[in-house]
Amino acid sequence: DSGVTQTPKHLITATGQRVTLRCSPRSGDLSVYWYQQSLDQGLQFLIQYYNGEERAKGNILERFSAQQFPDLHSELNLSSLELGDSALYFCASTGDNYNEQFFGPGTRLTVL
């Protein structure tokens, strides 16, 4: 158990819909990262937040957005969903020692 929690575990929805994925980092970790793992693209970095502020951006689509709240939990919002958005979405967190990222169990999103 990494100490990072993600909800929900599974999500099934239809094209065009909007969903929110939630991540709670390890206690005290200020940095939160979001990654997407799909069959054709592998594991890709999406975005990072540090103490509520966006710190780095990767291959995140404009239809996707994220935020980190004062209690340090983070949410990833996916809108106008397409079939290709079906993937595993992982959240990770780090503390001051950013060498080790602790990953959550992931949310499996299926878009039908």
Add this chain to the structure above:
Amino acid sequence: DAKTTQPTSMDCAEGRAANLPCNHSTISGNEYVYWYRQIHSQGPQYIIHGLKNNETNEMASLIITEDRKSSTLILPHATLRDTAVYYCIVRGFGNEKLTFGTGTRLTIIP
């Protein structure tokens, strides 16, 4: 971050040492080598990292060649639970994101 090249798959007998190679010939002086693994569809798990010296922890050893163009992750006594995809990642100092490649699928054979 420098690109890495790993074999697609490897097998290792249970109880033997598993040696996973990684090529990172374009690595620059301030880039570190990290290893993560992913068991089935679980979240990736950090294993070890290093800059130029060999490193060892309770999970594995990391051997980096003197020219730093390649490295080897060693699992000293592989068990069935070590069956996973192993990712070698090169990351620059101050760059916090991880760039995953395709990794090596390691299968431990009973």
